[in-house]
Amino acid sequence: MSAFPRPSVGDELPPMIIESVDAEKMKTMAALLGDSNPIHWDVDTVRELGMGDQPVNQGPNNLGYVMNMLGDWAGGAERIQKIRVRFLDNVFAGDRLEAGGTVTAVGDDGTIECDVWLARDGTHPVLAGTATLVLVV
Structure with a gap:
């Protein structure tokens, strides 16, 4: 068993705050992902689609915020065994985000089930979903 303190059902995970989503990082991520959707860098396209006046963050970035929060709490991303999420709304450049979660089950086998979320x-x-972490890696 690791030195990770055994959580209890109902424990809140320490939130991770993203003070401001960076539009320049969206451009970089679009290039890395080979994502040609202009909503991630072209404000005119975003406006034409009636989505506001800021670029839209990529879904993998939003999921990454939650995974980073889980990894920070659990002592490493390698403890994340499974994660399932639904994307509920867009995240825009400049948004302030908070990633968090709640422990929903603690197994005798060293697994931890959590509800997770990302909120503007x-x-x-x-974004909302569930994650399974393992205490012993």
Whole structure:
């Protein structure tokens, strides 16, 4: 068994705050992913689609915020065994985000089940799901 303290059902995971989603990083990620969708860098396209006036963050970035929060809490990303999420809303450049979660089950086999989420301004959910972590790697 690792030195990771055994959590209890109902424990809140320490939140991770993203003060401001960076539009320049969206451009870089679009290039890395080979993502040709202009909503990630072209404000005119975003406006034409009626989506506002800021570029839209990529879904993998949003999932990554939650995975980073889980890894920070659990002592490493290698402890994440499974994660399933639904994307509920867009995240835009400049948004302030909070990733968090709650322990929902603790198994005798060393697994931890959590509800996880990402919220704009800490209140508006943009991603929600579940994660399974393992205490022993």
